[in-house]
Amino acid sequence: xxxxxxxxxxxxxxxxxxIALVFIALALRWARRSMGxxxxxxxxxxxxxxxxxxxxxxxxxxxTSGHMVGAALAAIVLGSPFAGVFVLTLVLLVQGIIFGDGGxxxxxxxxxNMGVVGGFIGYYGYTAVKAVIGNAYAAAFIxxxxxxxxxxxxxxxxxxxxxxxxxxxxxxxxGTYHAVIGLIEGGITAVALYLIASARPDILERPTGxxx
Amino acid sequence: METKRFVVIGIAVALVIAVAAPFLASxxxxxxxxxxxxxxxxxPFMGSELDEDAAGAAExxxxxxxxxxxxxxxxxxxxxxxxxxxTGEVLAVVIGTLLMLALVFAVAKVSARPDN
Numbered sequence: 001x002x003x004x005x006x007x008x009x010x011x012x013x014x015x016x017x018x019i020a021l022v023f024i025a026l027a028l029r030w031a032r033r034s035m036g037x038x039x040x041x042x043x044x045x046x047x048x049x050x051x052x053x054x055x056x057x058x059x060x061x062x063x064t065s066g067h068m069v070g071a072a073l074a075a076i077v078l079g080s081p082f083a084g085v086f087v088l089t090l091v092l093l094v095q096g097i098i099f100g101d102g103g104x105x106x107x108x109x110x111x112x113n114m115g116v117v118g119g120f121i122g123y124y125g126y127t128a129v130k131a132v133i134g135n136a137y138a139a140a141f142i143x144x145x146x147x148x149x150x151x152x153x154x155x156x157x158x159x160x161x162x163x164x165x166x167x168x169x170x171x172x173x174x175g176t177y178h179a180v181i182g183l184i185e186g187g188i189t190a191v192a193l194y195l196i197a198s199a200r201p202d203i204l205e206r207p208t209g210x211x212x
Numbered sequence: 213m214e215t216k217r218f219v220v221i222g223i224a225v226a227l228v229i230a231v232a233a234p235f236l237a238s239x240x241x242x243x244x245x246x247x248x249x250x251x252x253x254x255x256p257f258m259g260s261e262l263d264e265d266a267a268g269a270a271e272x273x274x275x276x277x278x279x280x281x282x283x284x285x286x287x288x289x290x291x292x293x294x295x296x297x298x299t300g301e302v303l304a305v306v307i308g309t310l311l312m313l314a315l316v317f318a319v320a321k322v323s324a325r326p327d328n
Binding site: 001002003005006007008009010013028031032033035036037038039040041042043044045046047048049050051052053055056057058059060061062063064065066067087090091093094095096097098099100101103104105106152155156162163164165166169170173174176177178181199200 | 213215218219221222223225226227229230232233234236237238239240241242243244245246247248250251255256257258259260261262271274275277278279280281282283284285286287288289290291304305308309310311312313314315316317319320321323324325
């Protein structure tokens with residue numbers, strides 16, 4: 001879902017950068033307040049894992065493919081939507097600058113879509129669904145799916161505003177493809193949460209409430 | 213599981229995925245690219261045949277629409293090393309994974325509160 005440079009006019013790209021910078025500042029404040037020394041290596045490993053798995057595009061039907069974003073996973077594991085913003089901002093920086101994946105002028109939009117929306121929908125979706133159905137892993141699956149799907153819907157709206165995609169067509173196609181790609185996001189989010197909860201239950205800010 | 217062991221296993225898992233990714237990753241365009249090609253009629257919505265000429269024309273049309281002609285030459289474009297084949301792709305993802313590890317570690321170290 002990485003938007004390339006040409007897809008958004010410069011002025012609009014700047015607006016998304018401003019929004020992104022506000023959330024990046026808040027994410028740094030979260031890191032200062034909530035991330036203790038002992039967690040730093042674990043956050044670094046989580047980010048490295050998210051980067052590696054993002055490079056693995058999984059085929060879905062209709063000649064397209066999709067990969068995990070990971071903001072929901074980071075937010076759920078570290079117990080804050082800002083953890084998703086923190087990790088995804090750094091992942092997107094490296095992807096854009098070193099690997100040409102996602103534009104530079106539009107990086108703000110990519111951070112908003114994947115980091116901010118992914119982190120917030122992932123975290124609050126997980127909290128809300130878990131409160132209702134009780135199962136942490138089912139909640140992680142649903143939150144992972146929703147974080148990706150809603151990011152894609154927002155992306156379609158941004159590209160409609162940019163004049164790149166017609167609104168109805170953009171929503172239909174982005175929605176359809178990402179409803180399927182979201183299953184990958186949800187599945188990996190649930191499995192990774194299970195593995196982390198099994199190995200290091202103490203890392204989780206909120207216990208999963210399921211004996212691993 | 214102690215932190216050191218968790219970190220070592222975590223890095224090992226990330227590197228295994230990184231090495232495998234270039235061999236397993238789909239060559240099909242991702243969801244956004246696919247939607248883009250379909251909207252500009254270079255690829256059917258529910259099919260896979262991509263018309264390369266139409267895809268090229270679509271890219272030019274987008275630049276003309278948005279006026280954003282900024283272009284940037286990445287060091288390792290599309291997770292590859294120019295002039296190298298599969299080995300370059302494996303190296304690119306491995307380098308990226310290790311770089312990620314170092315960068316997040318450094319930024320977290322600087323931003324986290326030191327007394328905790």
